[in-house]
Amino acid sequence: MKNTFLLICILFFSISAYSQDFQFNVDELTFNSEREKIAFIDYQEDSTSFLNLLVEIGNTENSISEQATDKLNQLFATLEKLKVRDKKPKKQVQIIYKEVHNKLFTKYIENISFYKIFTDGEYNCATATSIYALVLDHFSIPYAIKKTPNHVYLQAYPNAENITMESTSPNNGFRFYSDKTKENLVNTLLENKLVSKSEVNTKGINAVFDEYFFKDENIAYRNLISILYSNEGFKDMGNEDYKMALSALQKGYSIYPNKLYEEVIVNLNLQILSEQDEYSLEYAKQIVYLSRYLGYNNGLKSEDFSSEFNSFQNEYMIKKQDTATYKEIYTVFQQIEDSVILDKINFDHYYVLAYNYYENKLFEKALATCQKALVLQPQNSEIYKVALNSCVDIILSQYTNNLTERIVFIEDQKIQYPFLEDELKLELLILDAQLNLAFEYILKKDLTSAKKHISDFETVFDPKVHYGIPKQNVVALYDHLGMLYFKRRQTTSAKKAFLKGLSYYPNTYSLEQKIGFL
Incomplete structure (x- = not known):
């Protein structure tokens, strides 16, 4: 069953266009602490206040918000004493750069959380850039945050002095695209004929990757916070903690929607799915959760989800005959929001349930369930057969x-289940009942009651259509009816009865003989 999703081509970028962003509610996001959740919500409401959120990203320890604020205020005080505001741009940046390193930075670590700057002096290009931005904001110095495929840095006085502020290790910070990932993405470009093979051979995979997917671009501080969250996620991926990675990427995406993260989020969900026990409730929940990403990943198809549901049906309804667990699974799949998938799942559910009821001779339940299935697929002949057979078996x-x-x-069933209205088998069963009732009343010499059923019978009966009614039964009916009239000396009515029988079955000897006698 897992092969349905595991065979999907997992790429960290989608070439196709997307119509809308993912939507994550705060309640479905996982936070390291209540502090982080509060800071996250506060930032969403007021994006000008972000230090409290920065120090909570990746922080599973005690709060350091006050400690961070104190250290920054000490840094600001030092810079004020050095009269940074009065300096020329180049000198300003030199002083700020030097003092930030002296006061806050001790060791460059490629994958490190922002809060570690204030606890251990550890930083990387993304966290260092965040600090530079905080300081420049404090002194009202204009800047632009720049991003390359593998790096983040800050440029003070953009479009003027353009002073770059780098971290200690500018070539290694914010790196999360492996060589294999790059190769996969470039192969996708080749398959979609967006680049030529000769171009790849000439420039190399790295150059084509950088040229096509990224250029140095200006990003907002919101984007930088998103990067800090994504760095946490990629660090967790390296540790194979995919649930934590997913949590971090979802938070980063909520801060700043990013098409690259969309694809990573989808594939993290696929990875988590692959780790679930097959046919477990958690596996079902993960499949349902994945359904929200239809349209964001070309590898996810509507039929994949209904196919997964069918696998659960086969496991619990056919192999194990465990209807209780199956109903739990079905309830989980009801949370899928895509109406096309849900209709297919519901039809399959009703079909299997109806068949199960039928096999266990619960014909009334089978018929009622078939009706629900036929609402979804009115022309489905297989479920119609189950419905009809259920009704016939009840009779x-x-x-x-x-x-x-x-x-x-x-007649009640035809009203309750309109799809049975013109069913020949049911017509035959009614005609058979009318014929036999009429015959019973003739034997009882109750012509009034007999004539009512004969009238109903004649309104519908056509021997060419209703050949399931035995000829001899019809002939016997009119033979006995005619003889009853004859014994009552109603020869005209007797003759009409014999002729009516002959209208259905001409050249019937017994009826012709009696007309000849009359």
């Missing part, structure tokens, strides 16, 4: 001899 098991109730039951 045969409960109304074989009670002919009057049989007629009432069938």
